[in-house]
Amino acid sequence: MSDHAEEHGDSHYIKIYFWLLALLVVSFIGPEAGIQWLTLVTAFGIAVVKAYMVAVHFMHINLTPRYVIYTVVTCLIFMLLFFAGAAPDVMKDRGTNWEKPAWIEAERAYAAGEVSGVSSHGEDHAEGHGDGHAEGEGHATDGHEAAGH
Amino acid sequence: MAESIPVEENGHHAGDHRDHGHHEMSFSEKYIFPLDHKMIAMQYMFTGMFMALIGGFFAYAFRMQLAFPGIEVPGWGVVSPADYNSLVTNHGTIMIFWVAMPVLIAAFGNYLIPLMIGADDMVFPKINRLSYQVFLLSAIVILSAFFVEGGAFGGAWTAYPPLSTKAEYSLTGLGSTLWITAVFLEFVAFLLGGINFITTCMNSRAPGMKMWDIPMVVWMIVIASILFMLSVGPLLAGGIMMLFDQNLGTAFFDPDKGGDPILWQHLFWFFGHPEVYVVLLPAVGIVADVMTTFSRKKLFGYKTVLYTAIGTGVLSFTVWAHHQFIAGIDPRMANVFTVTTLLISVPIAEMMFVYIATLYGGSITLTTPMLWALAFIFEFLIGGITGIFLGASGNDIYMHDTYFVLAHFHYTFYPIAIIGTYAGFTYWFPKMFGRMMNDTLGKLHFWLTIIPFNGIFLPLFVLGAAGQHRRIYDYQNFPELALPWMQDMRQFATVMLLIMLGAQVLFFYNVITSWMSGEKAPKNPWKANSLEWTADSPPPHGNWPEGLPNCYRGPYEYSHPDREEDYWPQNEPA
Amino acid sequence: MSATPIATTRSTAGMPTARLAVWWIIASEIVIFGGVLGSYIMHRLAHGIWADYAANTNPWIGLFNTFVLLTSSLAAVLAHQAAERGDGQRAANLLYATCGGGLVFLCVKAYEWSYEISHGMTITANTFWSFYYTAAGIHALHVIAGMVLMLFTASWAKKNEHLHRVEIIGIYWHFVDVVWIFLFPLLYIAK
Numbered sequence: 001m002s003d004h005a006e007e008h009g010d011s012h013y014i015k016i017y018f019w020l021l022a023l024l025v026v027s028f029i030g031p032e033a034g035i036q037w038l039t040l041v042t043a044f045g046i047a048v049v050k051a052y053m054v055a056v057h058f059m060h061i062n063l064t065p066r067y068v069i070y071t072v073v074t075c076l077i078f079m080l081l082f083f084a085g086a087a088p089d090v091m092k093d094r095g096t097n098w099e100k101p102a103w104i105e106a107e108r109a110y111a112a113g114e115v116s117g118v119s120s121h122g123e124d125h126a127e128g129h130g131d132g133h134a135e136g137e138g139h140a141t142d143g144h145e146a147a148g149h
Numbered sequence: 150m151a152e153s154i155p156v157e158e159n160g161h162h163a164g165d166h167r168d169h170g171h172h173e174m175s176f177s178e179k180y181i182f183p184l185d186h187k188m189i190a191m192q193y194m195f196t197g198m199f200m201a202l203i204g205g206f207f208a209y210a211f212r213m214q215l216a217f218p219g220i221e222v223p224g225w226g227v228v229s230p231a232d233y234n235s236l237v238t239n240h241g242t243i244m245i246f247w248v249a250m251p252v253l254i255a256a257f258g259n260y261l262i263p264l265m266i267g268a269d270d271m272v273f274p275k276i277n278r279l280s281y282q283v284f285l286l287s288a289i290v291i292l293s294a295f296f297v298e299g300g301a302f303g304g305a306w307t308a309y310p311p312l313s314t315k316a317e318y319s320l321t322g323l324g325s326t327l328w329i330t331a332v333f334l335e336f337v338a339f340l341l342g343g344i345n346f347i348t349t350c351m352n353s354r355a356p357g358m359k360m361w362d363i364p365m366v367v368w369m370i371v372i373a374s375i376l377f378m379l380s381v382g383p384l385l386a387g388g389i390m391m392l393f394d395q396n397l398g399t400a401f402f403d404p405d406k407g408g409d410p411i412l413w414q415h416l417f418w419f420f421g422h423p424e425v426y427v428v429l430l431p432a433v434g435i436v437a438d439v440m441t442t443f444s445r446k447k448l449f450g451y452k453t454v455l456y457t458a459i460g461t462g463v464l465s466f467t468v469w470a471h472h473q474f475i476a477g478i479d480p481r482m483a484n485v486f487t488v489t490t491l492l493i494s495v496p497i498a499e500m501m502f503v504y505i506a507t508l509y510g511g512s513i514t515l516t517t518p519m520l521w522a523l524a525f526i527f528e529f530l531i532g533g534i535t536g537i538f539l540g541a542s543g544n545d546i547y548m549h550d551t552y553f554v555l556a557h558f559h560y561t562f563y564p565i566a567i568i569g570t571y572a573g574f575t576y577w578f579p580k581m582f583g584r585m586m587n588d589t590l591g592k593l594h595f596w597l598t599i600i601p602f603n604g605i606f607l608p609l610f611v612l613g614a615a616g617q618h619r620r621i622y623d624y625q626n627f628p629e630l631a632l633p634w635m636q637d638m639r640q641f642a643t644v645m646l647l648i649m650l651g652a653q654v655l656f657f658y659n660v661i662t663s664w665m666s667g668e669k670a671p672k673n674p675w676k677a678n679s680l681e682w683t684a685d686s687p688p689p690h691g692n693w694p695e696g697l698p699n700c701y702r703g704p705y706e707y708s709h710p711d712r713e714e715d716y717w718p719q720n721e722p723a
Numbered sequence: 724m725s726a727t728p729i730a731t732t733r734s735t736a737g738m739p740t741a742r743l744a745v746w747w748i749i750a751s752e753i754v755i756f757g758g759v760l761g762s763y764i765m766h767r768l769a770h771g772i773w774a775d776y777a778a779n780t781n782p783w784i785g786l787f788n789t790f791v792l793l794t795s796s797l798a799a800v801l802a803h804q805a806a807e808r809g810d811g812q813r814a815a816n817l818l819y820a821t822c823g824g825g826l827v828f829l830c831v832k833a834y835e836w837s838y839e840i841s842h843g844m845t846i847t848a849n850t851f852w853s854f855y856y857t858a859a860g861i862h863a864l865h866v867i868a869g870m871v872l873m874l875f876t877a878s879w880a881k882k883n884e885h886l887h888r889v890e891i892i893g894i895y896w897h898f899v900d901v902v903w904i905f906l907f908p909l910l911y912i913a914k
Contacts (some may be wrong), residue, residue: 010801017797024793028786031912043908051901058800058897065737068746075750078379078466079757083765085470085486086415088479090762091769096477100404103770110772263730270728272740340751348744353730378747382754386762390857399846399853401762407850412762419758697729 016057023050174690184274185690189281190259191581194574196281197252200243200288205650207240211622216636216643218623231320233622234303239291241306242328245424246335247288249566253431254377255284255339257573258346258370260581264681265364267355267698267720269691272348280341287334294327302328305620307417307472310402310410314394326395333388336381343374355680355720358700361451362719364679365704366573368455369434373427376462380423387416414476418469425561426465430458432569433500436522439576440504441705442677443519444511445715448705450503457496457503464493474542475549483542490540497533501526512708516675517591521572524599525564532560535610550620553613556606563602571595571656578660579674583686584667590659597652604645608638676716679704683720741891749898752865756902759861760909763854767909776851777913779844784835785911788828789903795824796900799893802880806890811883818877818889821896825870832863855910862906865899 023046030042055061061069089095093103183189206224213220214228221227228236259277263270271277294301302324304312313329316322350371354363390401391413400406402413433454441448448454470478470486504526513519535557539545548554578586617630624631624639673682680700684692698720706717731740767773802817836856839845846856869892876892879885 010804013797013800013804017793020793021790024786024789027908028782028912039913043913047904047908050904054796054897054901054904058796058900059894064742064746067736068738068743071746071750072753075379075753075757079754079761081466082383082415082419082757083761085419085467085482086412086761087765087768088482089411089415089477090409090765092479093769095479098404098477100407100409102405102407106407106772107770110775268728268730268733270730272728272731273744274728344744344747344751347747348740349730351736352738352740352743353733354735358735378751379754382751382756383758383761385755386758386861389861390759390762390853393846393853393857397846399857400850401853401857409766412765416758416762691728 013057016053020050020053023053182278184270184278186259186263186271186274186277187581187688189277190256192281193251193259193284194256196285196288197248197256200247200251203292204240204243204248205653207236207243209646209650211236211240212643212646214622215624216640218625228622230622231300231303234305234620235295235301235321235324237620238303238305238328239294239301242291242332244566245306245428245562246332247291249428249562250335250339251284252570253428253435253566253573254346254370254373255280255342257366257431257435257577258342258374260577261364261681262346262349262367262370263353264580264684264688264692265367265679265704266350266353266358267680267693267700268349268353269693269697271345272353273345276341277345280338280345283334283341284338287331287338290327290334291331294321294324294331297323297327299324307414307421308391309417310391310394310413314391314402316395322395326392329388329391329395333385333392336385336388339377340381343378346374347371347378355698355700358719362700362703364434365437365448365451365454366431366434369430369437369458372458372462373430376423376430376465377427380420380427380466383416384420387413390416411473411476411478414473415470418472419466421472422469423462423465426461428565429561430462432525432565432572433458433504435569435573435576436504436525437507438677438679438704439518439522439572440507441707442576442675443516443522444508444513445707446507446511446705447707448503449506449509451703451705453503454500457500460496461493461500464489464496468493468540471540471542471545474545487540487542491537494533494537494540501530501533517586517588517595518572518576520592520595521568521575524595525568525572528560528568528599528602529564532557532562532564535560548613550618551613552609552617552619555619556609556613559606559609563606567598567602571598576675577681578663579670580681580684580686580688582664582667583670584663585670585674586663586667587659590655594652594655594659597655598649601645601649601652605642605649608642612638673718676714678706678716678718680719683718739887741887742894745891745894748895752898752902756858756861759854759858760905763858763909766850766854770851773851774913776849777910779839780855780911781835781838782911784831785907788831789907791824791828791831792900792903795821795828796897798824799896803890803893806880806886809883809886811880811886814886814889815877815881818873818880818892822870822873822877825866825873828866829863832859858906859910862899862902865902869896869899 027042027046027050030046031039033039061072093100093107179185180188183192210222210225210228211233213222213225214233219227225232259271262268291301299316299321302308302313302319302321304319304321304325308325308329312319313325316325319325350363350367390399393399394401394403394408400408402408402410404410437448437454467489468486470482471490474483474486508523535553539548539554539557575586575591578584612635615635617624617635621627621630624635670686672684672686674686675682680698681688683698699722700719701722702717702719704719706719708715709717734740734743736743767777798817798820802814802821805811805813805817844852846853873892873896876885876888880889
């Protein structure tokens with residue numbers, strides 16, 4: 001509370017705010033060039049910088065006891081761990097005794113240029129699963145009918 | 150945290166009243182919407198026990214069906230296959246989320262943390278009350294599923310899609326939605342409670358209480374709360390995704406429409422495995438406190454226990470996929486998870502050695518709580534060792550989903566949730582209710598619970614190794630699994646279950662009679678050190694109306710050579 | 724009866740209780756968003772076609788909403804400064820401004836979603852759109868929750884009560900802002 005932030009006037013925060021806006025513009029323009037590495041750097045690299053600036057200058061994380069930073073970093077590390085453990089399965093279209101038919105079909109069609117993707121409809125490549133939609137919304141009553149077969 | 154910071158009256162609170170004791174509370178303020186941490190703890194404790202009776206009743210119904218297929222189970226009726234699925238699913242869910250967690254973390258945490266760290270209440274009494282109310286709501290939601298069309302959810306407590314997301318498979322459309330809603334609400338309740346526990350323990354310790362002066366049970370509940378908080382997020386996100394899959398027609402977990410069912414398994418077990426340690430740690434904390442008191446010895450390796458607990462906690466985030474070895478996960482990842490799973494037995498074994506070393510050379514008194522604590526070590530050892538069998542992926546392919554897994558699981562969770570709770574409950578009963586418990590009845594109850602418990606689950610190891618698969622409601626349809634000796638074992642386990650459930654009547658009888666007419670308890674009946682024993686039994690609102698205690702030493706200073714008495718209370722100046 | 728326990732006023736860990744608690748809340752929120760965004764990123768990296776789906780989102784709206792949230796964060800931090808100086812009235816006004824930012828954000832979101840839904844990009848269209856609505860929806864719920872809490876805080880601040888809570892709600896609001904800072908590239912500008 002009163003143990004910090006006294007040295008900053010309002011102008012400090014306004015300065016940080018304009019820095020954030022400048023970064024925002026850069027992160028918006030960067031991907032327009034359509035170069036993949038530039039997109040990655042400007043979109044995500046700058047997002048990290050912006051998040052850091054908000055955490056430090058607005059949330060004052062550097063003025064809290066050290067264990068707060070450790071906790072936040074631990075959370076992020078555990079999320080990376082979750083990603084590392086789950087991604088090998090989730091990022092594959094087939095594995096031991098299983099495959100994901102909708103995905104395989106969608107990527108095949110995409111590679112063949114049949115589907116532009118812009119139409120954005122899952123039904124394009126999930127023939128025969130269209131009525132699955134209605135059933136997915138089904139409640140207990142539908143379930144009982146389905147029990148018959 | 151080198152030196153304690155004296156109590157600081159923050160300027161922002163200057164306007165608040167401090168009128169503890171001057172205000173006569175109405176019945177509903179005191180018992181229905183209390184702010185006092187002890188009363189909220191009692192609410193959690195008795196809700197948890199009520200849910201335990203329901204979970205136990207479910208176990209009774211489906212074990213009767215397994216032992217005597219097709220009979221009309223007294224109190225339930227004929228168990229249909231759908232009934233059987235709902236019963237096992239809700240037995241699992243209720244016993245873990247509505248019994249083990251509220252009793253071990255919320256009830257003991259609420260009761261013990263402020264008393265043991267020398268504070269007058271939790272830091273956020275209103276959030277504490279809100280936490281219980283959300284929890285109660287979640288309990289009502291999960292039980293209400295039994296009264297809706299289609300019945301309660303029957304897709305196992307892990308709720309794997311598509312069984313849990315598609316009504317045409319599970320046949321319980323609304324039941325599944327109620328199940329995931331209840332679990333979601335329950336987690337929100339424990340997030341609120343957990344933040345309260347962590348903040349209280351970090352910020353509100355008595356002047357002089359350093360990090361290494363905190364009693365082990367408080368440490369363990371706080372570590373468990375942190376583990377819970379760090380692991381539950383993905384499952385909360387997954388719960389929302391599952392709700393959408395069930396009700397909006399999205400396809401997060403449906404491979405036919407671009408989703409991935411294995412993603413749910415990862416989201417679930419990323420929480421599900423740390424959850425085991427979330428409930429284990431408070432139980433080992435309780436055992437540490439009970440054991441040092443009744444062996445009159447300093448805890449052997451206080452910091453070792455703490456480091457092993459933290460090590461177990463961190464490692465527990467790296468082992469989750471050992472539940473998925475046959476789910477078709479990447480075989481290379483299965484290797485990694487085998488190694489981490491076997492590694493996690495190292496800190497836990499270390500912890501058990503420390504406990505045994507604490508007993509060594511102590512002057513042991515076999516009171517009821519001490520019997521429970523010793524039984525915890527013994528039974529948990531069996532559970533832990535059989536876990537190593539299952540952690541090896543090659544072996545798990547044979548053992549997976551057999552009764553061997555089930556027996557292993559119950560040999561870990563039963564010591565945690567039941568034995569640990571009884572150890573804590575009988576140990577702190579004098580403090581909670583101001584009366585001594587009947588020791589003879591307590592010991593009778595102990596033996597009538599422990600012996601049948603082993604009688605239930607030891608046969609199930611054998612049956613599981615013989616290939617008996619779970620989730621089959623009538624083995625008569627599988628001649629090779631219904632050999633006479635197998636059916637005999639099943640019946641033996643069921644009879645043992647009946648004895649064990651019957652013995653619990655003894656416990657409730659003992660609680661009620663001791664509460665009503667037991668011998669009045671002194672402040673410190675066990676001659677223990679920690680701060681809660683310096684308050685009145687039961688402690689009044691505000692815990693120490695005459696002024697909060699200071700702390701001068703660690704909680705385990707038993708049999709100090711320079712002292713006449715064999716204990717040295719934490720609040721006694723040197 | 725509103726007796727604050729003595730426990731609440733202690734600070735053995737070296738920071739006021741409420742600030743400590745809000746950081747723990749943020750820690751638990753990080754893993755909630757981590758779960759849903761982690762799942763999204765796995766799918767996004769693995770599916771080439773998702774980049775084309777993502778091209779249908781309107782980056783200008785994303786840009787505008789990021790700008791709105793950043794501005795509201797500035798108002799929140801200035802409110803904290805005013806509260807530090809004991810100027811409750813100014814803090815309350817700035818908090819109302821922050822809420823206004825949240826309201827603009829939600830209105831733009833509502834416009835954006837109704838446009839997308841009316842053009843067939845519904846939550847059930849495919850998994851990309853399911854993730855899009857789920858992630859942004861959870862975030863929007865946090866915005867709404869923050870606004871409700873902020874209105875309470877402002878009404879106290881106006882009476883110069885509980886001024887320390889201005890900082891607490893501000894920290895929470897900045898966190899919601901940070902989440903959006905990551906959602907913006909993930910959902911709008913990475914193609």
